[in-house]
Amino acid sequence: MPISFDDSKKIFKLDTPSSTYAFKVYDENYLIHLYYGAYVPDNDFDGYEKRRQYASFSASNAHLTHTGFSADTYPMEIGCNGCGDMRISALQIRNADGNASTDVRYVSHKIYSGKPALPGLPALYANDDGECTTLEVVTLDKVTGAEVTLIYTVFEKLSAMTRSVVVKNTSDKTFEIEKVMSFCLDMESDEYDLITLYGRHNSERHFEKRPLAHGYQGIGSRRGTSSAQQNPFMALLSHNGSEDFGDAYGFNLVYSCNHLCETEVDFNNCTRVMMGINPTDFGWLLAPGESFYSPEAVLVYSNEGLGGMSRTFHRLYNSNLVRGKWKHLKRPLLVNNWEGTGMKFDDEKLYAIAKWAKETGIEMLVMDDGWFGHRDNDRSSLGDWFEDSKKFKNGMTGFINSVKDLGLKFGIWYEPEMISPDSEIYKKHPDWCIHVPNRDRSVGRWQYVMDMTREDVRDYLFNIMSDILGNNAIDYIKWDFNRNITEAGSALLPPERQKEFFHRFILGTYELMDRITKAFPHLLFENCSGGGGRYDPGMMYFSPQIWCSDNTDALSRVDIQFGSSLCYPASVQGAHVSASKRSGYETKRNVAMWGSFGYELDPADISEDARAEIRGQIADYHKYYDLIHYGDLYRIISPWDDPYKCAWEFVSEDKSKAMLTLLIKFATERRNFVIKLKGLDAGKNYICDFDGRIRSGAMLMNAGINLHEVPEKDGYSLAIHFEEVK
Numbered sequence: 001m002p003i004s005f006d007d008s009k010k011i012f013k014l015d016t017p018s019s020t021y022a023f024k025v026y027d028e029n030y031l032i033h034l035y036y037g038a039y040v041p042d043n044d045f046d047g048y049e050k051r052r053q054y055a056s057f058s059a060s061n062a063h064l065t066h067t068g069f070s071a072d073t074y075p076m077e078i079g080c081n082g083c084g085d086m087r088i089s090a091l092q093i094r095n096a097d098g099n100a101s102t103d104v105r106y107v108s109h110k111i112y113s114g115k116p117a118l119p120g121l122p123a124l125y126a127n128d129d130g131e132c133t134t135l136e137v138v139t140l141d142k143v144t145g146a147e148v149t150l151i152y153t154v155f156e157k158l159s160a161m162t163r164s165v166v167v168k169n170t171s172d173k174t175f176e177i178e179k180v181m182s183f184c185l186d187m188e189s190d191e192y193d194l195i196t197l198y199g200r201h202n203s204e205r206h207f208e209k210r211p212l213a214h215g216y217q218g219i220g221s222r223r224g225t226s227s228a229q230q231n232p233f234m235a236l237l238s239h240n241g242s243e244d245f246g247d248a249y250g251f252n253l254v255y256s257c258n259h260l261c262e263t264e265v266d267f268n269n270c271t272r273v274m275m276g277i278n279p280t281d282f283g284w285l286l287a288p289g290e291s292f293y294s295p296e297a298v299l300v301y302s303n304e305g306l307g308g309m310s311r312t313f314h315r316l317y318n319s320n321l322v323r324g325k326w327k328h329l330k331r332p333l334l335v336n337n338w339e340g341t342g343m344k345f346d347d348e349k350l351y352a353i354a355k356w357a358k359e360t361g362i363e364m365l366v367m368d369d370g371w372f373g374h375r376d377n378d379r380s381s382l383g384d385w386f387e388d389s390k391k392f393k394n395g396m397t398g399f400i401n402s403v404k405d406l407g408l409k410f411g412i413w414y415e416p417e418m419i420s421p422d423s424e425i426y427k428k429h430p431d432w433c434i435h436v437p438n439r440d441r442s443v444g445r446w447q448y449v450m451d452m453t454r455e456d457v458r459d460y461l462f463n464i465m466s467d468i469l470g471n472n473a474i475d476y477i478k479w480d481f482n483r484n485i486t487e488a489g490s491a492l493l494p495p496e497r498q499k500e501f502f503h504r505f506i507l508g509t510y511e512l513m514d515r516i517t518k519a520f521p522h523l524l525f526e527n528c529s530g531g532g533g534r535y536d537p538g539m540m541y542f543s544p545q546i547w548c549s550d551n552t553d554a555l556s557r558v559d560i561q562f563g564s565s566l567c568y569p570a571s572v573q574g575a576h577v578s579a580s581k582r583s584g585y586e587t588k589r590n591v592a593m594w595g596s597f598g599y600e601l602d603p604a605d606i607s608e609d610a611r612a613e614i615r616g617q618i619a620d621y622h623k624y625y626d627l628i629h630y631g632d633l634y635r636i637i638s639p640w641d642d643p644y645k646c647a648w649e650f651v652s653e654d655k656s657k658a659m660l661t662l663l664i665k666f667a668t669e670r671r672n673f674v675i676k677l678k679g680l681d682a683g684k685n686y687i688c689d690f691d692g693r694i695r696s697g698a699m700l701m702n703a704g705i706n707l708h709e710v711p712e713k714d715g716y717s718l719a720i721h722f723e724e725v726k
C-alpha cells in the first residue's frame with residue numbers, strides 16, 4: 001500500500017516510486033510534518049520533527065511545556081492562526097465569538113483506493129481505483145466545532161500527490177473561514193531557490209528564480225483569474241540543483257481564480273510553503289452542517305532537477321487531468337482567422353480560407369471573434385450570442401454546412417463570461433454584470449464581466465449557447481476571457497456574503513463549463529484568456545488545449561513555451577504559425593510544433609512561396625504528433641540560461657524516436673557548438689537525419705552532436721530527428 005499508518009509510532013507514510021511524504025500524530029494530537037523528498041524505505045522518523053525552542057517567545061500548549069514543543073517552531077501539517085504558530089497560517093476561522101484563534105487536532109483517519117471528486121471543483125482523477133490511494137485525516141477544532149479534513153491522494157506510478165482541505169461546521173453557530181490553504185508544507189531548511197512564472201498579456205509565464213530568504217515571499221492573483229501576471233505554480237529547487245540534478249519540488253493549484261502561493265523562512269531557517277485561495281477579498285460563511293471544499297494542490301517531487309519535475313507534471317496532466325473524447329484522440333490541425341482578418345470577415349472571406357485549408361491539408365476552420373450581434377469591433381455585442389446575419393448570406397448554419405461539405409471540421413469562438421454595454425442583453429439586464437452600488441463600472445476592452453454567481457445568468461448562457469451548439473455541426477469551441485474583474489460584487493448576494501464573490505464567480509464558471517461539456521461531449525474545447533491568462537489546471541480539466549499566448553512571434557514566444565513547460569504538457573499548448581514577420585515559416589513551424597499545432601492567418605495575405613512552404617509542413621505535423629504530444633520533454637538550452645539560442649528535445653516513451661529543435665534567436669560571435677542529447681537509451685543506436693550517421697544513445701548523450709556548421713543567423717532554426725536502428 002503506498003499509504004501506510006504505523007499505529008505504534010503514529011506515523012503516516014505516503015510513498016510513490018521515487019518520493020516519500022511523512023507526518024505523524026504527535027502529543028496532544030497535533031499533526032506534525034516529518035519529511036518530503038526522495039523515497040526512503042524506513043519508517044523511523046523519531047526526532048525528525050524537533051526544532052529549537054525559544055523560551056517564552058515561542059509559546060507552547062500548556063500540556064506540552066516539558067517536551068520542547070512549540071507550534072511556532074515545529075513543522076506543522078496544517079499551521080493554524082493564533083494559537084502559538086506565528087508563521088503564515090494555512091487555516092484561519094473567525095468564530096461566532098469574533099476571535100480568529102484556530103487550532104485543529106487529529107481525530108481519525110481512513111485510507112482507501114481511488115480518489116474522491118471535489119464537489120463543484122475541477123480536480124485530478126484516477127482512471128481506475130488501483131491507480132491512486134487516498135488518505136483522509138479528520139481533525140477538529142473543539143472550540144469552534146470546525147471539523148477539518150485533510151485529503152491526500154498518492155499516484156502510484158508517478159512521483160505526485162494532491163492535497164485539499166474540507167472544512168465542515170459541526171457546531172450550532174455560523175463561523176467564517178477567513179483563510180484556508182490547500183496545502184501547508186514545513187521544510188527542514190531554507191536552502192532552496194524559489195521559481196515562479198510571471199508575465200503579462202502577450203508575454204506570459206516567464207521563468208523567474210530567486211533564493212529563499214528570511215521572511216515572506218510569494219506570488220498571487222487578485223484579478224478574478226489565475227492570470228497572465230502570476231501563474232498558480234511555484235517550484236523549490238535545492239541550491240545545488242539544476243535542470244537535470246537535485247531536489248525539485250513543484251506545486252500547482254487546480255484553480256482559475258484568485259490564488260496565493262506563499263513561502264516563509266522562519267528564524268530556525270526552516271521554510272513554510274503554501275498555496276490556496278487568496279485570502280484577500282475572500283471569506284466564507286459556513287452555517288451549521290455545511291462544508292467548504294478548498295481547491296486541490298498538486299505536489300510533485302523529483303531528484304532529477306527541474307526536468308524530472310516537469311516530465312512528471314506532463315505525464316500526470318496527460319493521464320489524470322485532461323478528460324473527455326479528445327484526451328486520446330488526435331486533435332485536428334486547424335486554421336484560425338483571427339490574426340488574418342480580425343472581425344472584418346464575412347462568409348465569402350472565411351470560405352476562401354476554408355478552401356485553402358482543405359487544399360493544404362488543414363483539418364478544421366475556426367471562426368474567431370466577430371460572428372455575432374453587430375460585432376464589427378470590440379466595443380459591442382458580447383452576450384448577444386446570435387449570428388450577425390449581415391455576415392452570412394445563407395445564414396450561419398448554411399455557411400457552417402458549406403465548410404463541412406468541404407470535409408473540414410468547424411470551430412467557433414465564444415466569450416461567455418463577458419457582456420458589452422452595447423448589447424441587447426445588457427439593455428435588458430443591466431444588473432447581470434459584475435458591479436457594486438454607487439460606483440462606476442470599469443470597462444476593460446470596452447466590456448463588463450457577467451455575474452457568474454447568478455443562476456439566471458448561467459441558464460441564459462447555457463440556453464443561448466446550446467441553441468447554436470445543438471443546431472449546428474460544430475466540433476470545437478474557443479472559450480475566451482479577455483479582462484480582469486473590478487468592482488467585485490453581486491446584486492444577489494447579501495452584504496455579509498459579498499466576500500464570497502470571487503470564489504462563487506469561478507464556481508459558476510466551472511458549473512457552466514461542466515454543463516456545456518456534458519451536453520456536447522463531442523466538442524473539443526480550447527481555452528483562452530487573451531492568450532494564456534487562464535493557463536491553469538482548473539481550465540485544463542475542461543479544455544484539453546489552451547491558447548498559450550496571443551504572441552505568435554516565434555522568437556519571443558519560445559520563451560513563453562519554455563516557461564509553460566515547467567508544469568504544463570505540450571499537448572495542452574495551443575501554438576500556431578502566423579504571418580508575423582520576424583522569422584521565416586520554417587522557424588515559425590519549428591516553434592509551433594511544440595504544442596497543439598495550427599495556423600493563424602489569412603492565406604490571401606501571404607506569398608505563394610509561403611503557402612507552398614506551409615503545404616510542405618503538414619506531413620511532418622502528422623509524423624511527429626505522437627512524439628510531441630505524448631513524448632518526454634527535455635529542455636536542452638533554456639532561455640533563462642542563454643538569451644541568444646535555445647534548444648529542446650522530445651523523446652518517445654519507448655526511447656525509439658527523438659526530435660531535437662535548435663533556435664538561434666540572435667546570432668553571436670561563432671563558437672564551437674556541441675549539443676548533448678538527453679533521455680535516449682544509451683544502448684540503442686539511432687540514425688540522425690541531419691548527417692545520416694548512426695550513433696549510439698551513449699555517444700549522442702555524452703559526446704553529443706557537433707553543430708558547428710549550423711548558420712549563425714538571427715531566427716535560424718533546425719529540427720533534427722533521431723530514429724532507432726536495430
Ligand code: GLA
Pocket residue numbers: 338368369413480482528529530531547550
Ligand atoms: C483574445 C484572444 C485572441 C482572439 C481575440 C478575439 O485576444 O486571445 O486569440 O480570440 O481575443 O477578440
